[in-house]
Amino acid sequence: MAPKRSKAGPANRPTNRPGLIARAHTTRRALRSAGFRFALDGSGRTAIQAERDEFASNMNKDWLPRNLDGSPRQRPNRNPRGIENPFSHCYINAVLQDFMHTPIFLNWIRTHTRDGTCAENCLKCNIKGLVEDYWGPLPPAQPIGETNDYLVGIKTAAWDTSLFLEAFQDDANNFYEFFLFSDEHGLAAGDSEWKREFDAIFGVxxxxxxxxxxxxxxxxxxxxxxxxxxIPFPPDMPNSLAGAIHHAFAVEQLKEYHCETPSCHRLRRTKYKGHDGPPQSRRKVLRKAPRVLKIRILIGEDGAQYGNKRFDTLAIDEHLDLGQYQESDSAKAPLTYQLSTVVSHSGESLDAGHYIVSVRNPGDRPYYNISDDDWVEPISRQQFTANPQGNRRTESEQFEVYTLTYIMDEHAPAVERPMKRMLKELL
Ligand SMILES: [Zn+2]
Ligand SMILES: [Zn+2]
Known part of the structure; x- marks a missing residue:
C-alpha cells in the first residue's frame, strides 16, 4: 500500500515533470514507509491521547459551588461578574472573564497552594484568588474593582514581561499567550504532575x-x-468555522523540500538543479487534543497580528467534531466539542478598539454578553453563536469574533470489556 496522496496533487504538480506520481507507487521504499501510523488503543486513541484522557478524567469539571469556601455564605446567584477597566484593559478583562467561565480550569487552578516555590507575585496564586473573588459570595452586581489585589497582581506580572504597556491597549491573543505560554513563573510551570495537568487541559x-x-x-x-x-481564512472562504478548520487540516502541496533518500538526494543535483528537490504533500494528524480548545481566527489582514483587521466573518459552530483529523486507519475515538466562550473585537485594529466576551454560564440563564464591568447582559443562544456579535451597550458597533473556547464533550471510552463480550456470546 502506498501512502495516501492528496487528490489535489496531480493538478497542482508542475506539468513539465512527467512520471513523478506513477513512479512513486512502485518503489520498495514506498512499501516500507506505508506502516507509518500511530499505534492506537482499543478505543482508537493514540497512546499520548489515552494518557491525557486518563489524567483529565480524574479532574473536576463541575461548576464551582455557590459557597466556595464551604461556609453557609452563598453567592446570591450565578450571574457573571464585571471587571473594572481603568482605561484600556478591555483585552485583559475579556480574556480573564473567558477563563472564569471554564470549569475544569477553575477547579484546577484552585488546587494550587502557596508554597516556597511560588514567586512573590505568583501568577497562579493571583489567578486562584481572582477565581475565588469572581465566584465568591459578594453579589455579582459588585464588579471586581480595578484595585483588587489579585487583578493588580496578574496585571503587574503582565507589565513585568515588557510585552504589555499599562497605558496602551493590546491584542487579546497576546494576553492569552502570556497566560498559556509563559515562562518559569507562569501558569504552566510547576512539578511534573502540574505540567501534565496543564497539558491535559490545554495541550495540542x-x-x-x-x-x-x-x-x-x-x-x-x-x-x-x-x-x-x-485558523486562517482559506482562499475560497467557507461559510463556517468548521469549514475553515477542515481547510487548515487539508493535505497541502509543498514545493520546496529536501527529501533525504539517497536517490532523491541525487535527483536534487541532477533533475532539480537550482531547486530544493522533489515536491511533497503534507497531511496533518491531530495526535493530542485538549479538554479546553482555544481557537484563534486570523482576522488580522494577511494574518498580521497588528495593523488593519479584515471584516470578513465566519459562521460560528456551537459544536465541533474533530474526530476526522485524528489518525485514520482505525475506529476513531470520539472527539466533539461544545462552544464555551467567544471573545470578539470592534474596531479597525486588534490593538485598539474594544473587546467583549460572551460566555456560557451555569445559572438559569445560559448565555451572557460581558463588556468590562458596566455591561453584563443575558443573551439568546442565537446571539451567543452570532458573528459578528452584538452588544446592546454600543448598539452602533459590531464585534467580529476573534478567539473562541470549546470544551471537549466527555465520552466514555468505547472499550469492550471481556465480561461484556462473554455475556454477548452467551446471549
Ligand atoms: Zn503560587
Ligand atoms: Zn524522495
Missing part, C-alpha cells in the same frame, strides 16, 4: 507527515506542541 499536538512525490516515502516531521488552533 498536530503532527505533519510529508510524502515525497519521487520516492513515495512518508516522513513524520517535527511537532511543535501548542495550546490551541490558529
Amino acid at each position: 499536538e498536530i503532527v505533519p507527515f510529508d510524502t515525497c512525490y519521487e520516492c513515495g516515502v512518508e516522513r513524520m516531521r517535527t511537532v511543535e506542541p501548542t495550546t490551541g488552533l490558529i
Whole structure:
C-alpha cells in the first residue's frame, strides 16, 4: 500500500515533470514507509491521547459551588461578574472573564497552594484568588474593582514581561499567550504532575507527515506542541468555522523540500538543479487534543497580528467534531466539542478598539454578553453563536469574533470489556 496522496496533487504538480506520481507507487521504499501510523488503543486513541484522557478524567469539571469556601455564605446567584477597566484593559478583562467561565480550569487552578516555590507575585496564586473573588459570595452586581489585589497582581506580572504597556491597549491573543505560554513563573510551570495537568487541559499536538512525490516515502516531521488552533481564512472562504478548520487540516502541496533518500538526494543535483528537490504533500494528524480548545481566527489582514483587521466573518459552530483529523486507519475515538466562550473585537485594529466576551454560564440563564464591568447582559443562544456579535451597550458597533473556547464533550471510552463480550456470546 502506498501512502495516501492528496487528490489535489496531480493538478497542482508542475506539468513539465512527467512520471513523478506513477513512479512513486512502485518503489520498495514506498512499501516500507506505508506502516507509518500511530499505534492506537482499543478505543482508537493514540497512546499520548489515552494518557491525557486518563489524567483529565480524574479532574473536576463541575461548576464551582455557590459557597466556595464551604461556609453557609452563598453567592446570591450565578450571574457573571464585571471587571473594572481603568482605561484600556478591555483585552485583559475579556480574556480573564473567558477563563472564569471554564470549569475544569477553575477547579484546577484552585488546587494550587502557596508554597516556597511560588514567586512573590505568583501568577497562579493571583489567578486562584481572582477565581475565588469572581465566584465568591459578594453579589455579582459588585464588579471586581480595578484595585483588587489579585487583578493588580496578574496585571503587574503582565507589565513585568515588557510585552504589555499599562497605558496602551493590546491584542487579546497576546494576553492569552502570556497566560498559556509563559515562562518559569507562569501558569504552566510547576512539578511534573502540574505540567501534565496543564497539558491535559490545554495541550495540542498536530503532527505533519510529508510524502515525497519521487520516492513515495512518508516522513513524520517535527511537532511543535501548542495550546490551541490558529485558523486562517482559506482562499475560497467557507461559510463556517468548521469549514475553515477542515481547510487548515487539508493535505497541502509543498514545493520546496529536501527529501533525504539517497536517490532523491541525487535527483536534487541532477533533475532539480537550482531547486530544493522533489515536491511533497503534507497531511496533518491531530495526535493530542485538549479538554479546553482555544481557537484563534486570523482576522488580522494577511494574518498580521497588528495593523488593519479584515471584516470578513465566519459562521460560528456551537459544536465541533474533530474526530476526522485524528489518525485514520482505525475506529476513531470520539472527539466533539461544545462552544464555551467567544471573545470578539470592534474596531479597525486588534490593538485598539474594544473587546467583549460572551460566555456560557451555569445559572438559569445560559448565555451572557460581558463588556468590562458596566455591561453584563443575558443573551439568546442565537446571539451567543452570532458573528459578528452584538452588544446592546454600543448598539452602533459590531464585534467580529476573534478567539473562541470549546470544551471537549466527555465520552466514555468505547472499550469492550471481556465480561461484556462473554455475556454477548452467551446471549
Ligand atoms: Zn503560587
Ligand atoms: Zn524522495
